[in-house]
Every structure is written in C-alpha cells, then in structure tokens.
Amino acid sequence: MFFNIIYLCALVFASPLIAYRAIREGRYRHGVRQKFLGLQPHEFTPSAQSTAWFHAVSVGEVNLLPGLVAEFRKCHPQWRIAVSCSTDTGFDLARQRFADLGITVFFCPLDFTWSVTRTLDTLRPSLLILVELELWPNLIRLVTDRGIPCTVVNARLSERSLATYTRVDRLLRSTFARIAWMGCQDHDYAARFIACGTDKSSITVTGSLKFDDAPTTRDTPEVNARIDWTGANPWHQVMLAGSTHAGEERIAIDAYRQLQTAHPELRLVITPRHATRFDEVAKLVQSMGFECRRRSESKSAANDWGANTIVLVDTIGELRHWWGTARIAFVGGAFGDRGGQNMLEPAGYGCAVCFGPNTKNFDDIARRLIDADGAVRLHEPEDLHRFIDRCLSDPPAADRLGIHAQAVVHSHRGATRRTIEHLVQVTSSSVERYARAA
Numbered sequence: 001m002f003f004n005i006i007y008l009c010a011l012v013f014a015s016p017l018i019a020y021r022a023i024r025e026g027r028y029r030h031g032v033r034q035k036f037l038g039l040q041p042h043e044f045t046p047s048a049q050s051t052a053w054f055h056a057v058s059v060g061e062v063n064l065l066p067g068l069v070a071e072f073r074k075c076h077p078q079w080r081i082a083v084s085c086s087t088d089t090g091f092d093l094a095r096q097r098f099a100d101l102g103i104t105v106f107f108c109p110l111d112f113t114w115s116v117t118r119t120l121d122t123l124r125p126s127l128l129i130l131v132e133l134e135l136w137p138n139l140i141r142l143v144t145d146r147g148i149p150c151t152v153v154n155a156r157l158s159e160r161s162l163a164t165y166t167r168v169d170r171l172l173r174s175t176f177a178r179i180a181w182m183g184c185q186d187h188d189y190a191a192r193f194i195a196c197g198t199d200k201s202s203i204t205v206t207g208s209l210k211f212d213d214a215p216t217t218r219d220t221p222e223v224n225a226r227i228d229w230t231g232a233n234p235w236h237q238v239m240l241a242g243s244t245h246a247g248e249e250r251i252a253i254d255a256y257r258q259l260q261t262a263h264p265e266l267r268l269v270i271t272p273r274h275a276t277r278f279d280e281v282a283k284l285v286q287s288m289g290f291e292c293r294r295r296s297e298s299k300s301a302a303n304d305w306g307a308n309t310i311v312l313v314d315t316i317g318e319l320r321h322w323w324g325t326a327r328i329a330f331v332g333g334a335f336g337d338r339g340g341q342n343m344l345e346p347a348g349y350g351c352a353v354c355f356g357p358n359t360k361n362f363d364d365i366a367r368r369l370i371d372a373d374g375a376v377r378l379h380e381p382e383d384l385h386r387f388i389d390r391c392l393s394d395p396p397a398a399d400r401l402g403i404h405a406q407a408v409v410h411s412h413r414g415a416t417r418r419t420i421e422h423l424v425q426v427t428s429s430s431v432e433r434y435a436r437a438a
Contacts, residue, residue, distance in 0.1 A: 003137050004112055030088050031107030038109045038118030044082070050126040050427075051080045055108055058090035059316065060342065061131040064154060064209045066097055071420045076427065082123055084108035086134070089275055093317045111136035120146065127427055132156055135165075137175045149180035149426050153419050154209040156185050157192040158339075158360060165196050173197035181426050183419045186364050204422055207415035208365065214348030214409045215324065223324035229295075230311055230325065231302030232267065237327050237392055240269040240351075242319055243341035244332035248356075249281050252330055253288050253310065255385040260307055263392045267305055271313040271322060273332060273341065278314035285310050324349050327398065328391050330384060331355040340366065347374060348409045350402030352391045354378055368412070374405035 033040070052072060056062045062085060069081055082104040085091040094105045109115035116139050128143050130152045143150050157165075165172055176197035183206035184190040190203050232238060241252035249270055256268045272281050278296075285292040291309045293302070295318070305311075313322055323329060329346035333339065334356030344365060346353050353375040359366040369375035378384055391398035 031091065034107040034119075035110045036112070036115055038115040039106050039122045040118070041122050043106065044104055044122050046122075046124065047080060049078060049080045050076070051082055051123060052076070052127045052129060053082050053084065053123060053125040054129045054131065055084045055134055056090060056094065056131045057134055058085065058087040059093050061085075062090050062093045062097065063320065064131060064213055065094075067212055067416050068153065068209065068419065069098070069103070071416055072423065075420060075424050079126075080104075082106065082125070089316050096317055108134075109139075111138045113138050113142065116142050120148075127151065127423070129153055129423065135172065135175060137172065140175050140178050144178045144180075149429075150178060151180055151423060151426055152182040153206075153423075154185060154415070155182050155193065156189045156361075157196070159192070160360075162192045162195065169197075181422055183415075183422060185415075188364070204418070206418040206422070207412055209415045209419065210342055210344045210365065211409055211412040212414070212416040214344040215320065216348055216406075216410075218324045218349055220321070220324065222321040226318075226321055227325050228301050229299075230267075230269075231305040232325070233305075235265050236267050236305065237263070237265050238267045238269060238325050239328040239330065239388055240271065240322060240326035240346070241330040242271045242323060242332060242346070243273040244270060244281075244330075245273055245336055245338050246277070248330075248332045248335055249284055250288075251335065251381040251384055253285065253290070254381075255388055256310070257288070258385050259388055259392070262389070264307060266388070266392065267307070267311075269311040269313060269322060269326065271319050275314070275316060278312070282312055282314070285312060320345050323351065326351055327402075328388055329353045333361075334358045334378075335381065343369065343375065344409060347405035350399075350406045352376075352387075352398040352401040353405055354384065354387045368408050369405055372404045372408045374401060374408050376401070 054065060054069065056065055065083065083094050083098055084106050085094050086108050091105065091107060098105055109119045120142060125148055128148055128150045132154050133152050140150050173196065176193065177199065179198050179202055182193060182198060182203045184193065184203055185208040187205055190205055193203060194200050241248065249272065252268065252270060256266065259266055270281060272278060282292045282294060293309050293311050295313045295315050313319065323346040326346065329351035331341055331343040331346065331353060333341035337358065339361035340355060340359035343353055343355055343362060347369060353369065355366065356378050370377060376387055378387060
C-alpha cells in the first residue's frame, strides 16, 4: 500500500507532462489497460506448461533478448515464453522480433499491487527474468511471495543510482535481498548491488550480453539491402551518426559540411535515438542546406547518392543493420548528460568508432575499446571533424581501429552461455523445491 500511494502521488504530480507528451508526441497512449489493470485473462491462455517471463524495458534491452531466449528454449523446449516491455518503441520492436515465434508480448504492468497481481494471476510464471534491472518493489515482492524466483541478467548499476538507492536504503534493501540470482556485467556492478542488499552468494559476474549480441560480419542480406537502398557505390565512405541526442546531429552535419570539399567521397547517415525527434532532425538537415532522404518515406533503392543528400533513418529496430553500411561510426549520447549509447554494434562490424566524453552508462565497454586502440574518445564537438578527416586521409589507421575493435568484441563473448547455465540452475532448484513441498 505504501508504494501504491507514492506512485499515485507521482502520477498526479507528473500528469501535466504526461498529458503534454501524449498529445504532442503520441507517447504513453498504448497499452494503458495492461499497464494500469494488468494482463487480462483473455490475452494469455492458461496452460500446464511452465512460463518464463522476460522483462525488457525498451529497445536496448529488447535487442539483447533474441539470443538469450533462443538458448533458454533449447534448454527448456517445453516452457512457454512471455516478453514484456515498458515503452511503445520497445513493445513494437518486441512484436517484430517475437510475435511470429509464438511468444506473447505485452506491456509490463505499472508497479501497483492490483495490476501486478492480475498479471501474475493471468500469466502464472515460473520464473521472472529482468534485463539489466527494473527495480519495482511491488513486482519483486509479489513475485517472490508466490515462490517464483526473480532473476536479473546483464545487470548494471551506476554510481549515481547507487547513491540514490543508498538514500532510501530502508525502503529498498529488502527488495534487493529478494533477488534469487543476478548476473552482473562486471565486478564493479556486483559490488554496488551487494552494497544495496543483494546477497553476495546470489551474484555471478557473467560479462555483458552486449558482446554476444554484437554483429560479426557485414556480409548479410540486411546490411546489403540497406547499402542498395542508399545508392552507395564502392567508392563512397559512409559516416553514420547513430543513437544521437539533441545537439549531436548538428555536430555531425557541421563536420560533414566542412569535409565535403576535401573528401567528396564522404556520405552521412543519421539515426536519432528517439522517434519523437525524427521530424525535428529532418527539419534541421534541410535548414542546414541539405536534402533529407527519410527511410520511412521511401522503400525503393536510389540510383545514386549525391553528396548533398543526408540519409535519415527514421524507423525503429534498424540501427543494428545500418551500422554495417558505415566505415566511420559516431556513437551518440555522450555529448551531454545521457551517458552514451552502445558502441559494440559498430565495433563488431569493424567500424572506426568514436564517441563523446560522457560514457558513464558504458564505461567498462568504452574503456576496453580505448585501451585496445579500438575506439577514440572525443572531448570537444570539433574533435569529430578531425577524427573523420584522419580516417579518410589515413585509411590504414582507420582499418586498425576497426580490427582492434572487433578483437575486443570477440575476446569478451560468452556471457549468454554463462547466463543460461545459471538460469538453468535456478529453474532446477525451483522445481526441486516445489517437488519437496508437494
């Protein structure tokens, strides 16, 4: 009841902003019934089969699931799988990835006792797997009170989040203590979870699933189809600014404009992080004197890709394949306070990777790439111009960056296997415990 009151107060306080974004940006409109009332009985047919409930917040977490779900199914072919998301973009991508595989995709209930209880009554899961960590006290309490193991995979916890949780330690320590098993990305994250109250014996350092999820070759139908769509020829050198946030598109366009005369072979692709900014970025491209070719408006291939045309990828779920079209990768989210975005996908393709100064959300990955000479950190926006110029003027140096980046990715694979091994142990222990109780 205590947390219900806090959530209701928070909703009332935030309601003007929620209403504004719903009207102006179209956010929060979908899945309202599932979020507030929980998964309904007619939306999931009861079965005697055990059910594994995977929860992935948004696009980034959903992208980690295909390999993990596939391996889990190999170990438990008789289990049913259900995947929940919190955001519209995450839900849409999960439907694309899993709907044809017979996997139920639904919106995760908000952390009210009634919505969580109805979802549990309908879904009747045997295991809950949270991706990276969604700390919802009511959800974790109600799940574990039913004897359902709550696990966390690819877990990470920033220093900032640790400081926040420490301030409300009395409220949340018991929630952390209820975790049956947690697979952490590294030892620093593990130590932070222990400080929050998670039992040390319940934690394993598995490494990051993102290394396993990173691509290994450009020679795929998905990448080739996008190259054909742009009209690029073998002489073009594509720079992709991916997962960009406000201000970063202008940095990329400015650098592109400065380099056009010296490097007429250069081409630019931009993929903003949030769908709500697609129109804004299209207007920015045009206001800076370039034609904007939007991915959503044309599915037919271009005959040629002129230097005055910037490609805007204004669709969800394609960025992974678009990185494969590029030789130079500017990973967004690190100029500002966002904390960076995942740089392993372009690294896996062997791109010459760069990113801004603030990569707090991916510090371990960024450090590994930089230490191996597999990426370059930019300190000022003007550094992007110099980085691109060096890559184009000294191709062997750019190639070495890509080769070293790929080596880092290959050397840190294996997190999926380690994660599945421990999830199988959790499910086996759970089955044994229920059998003894019966």
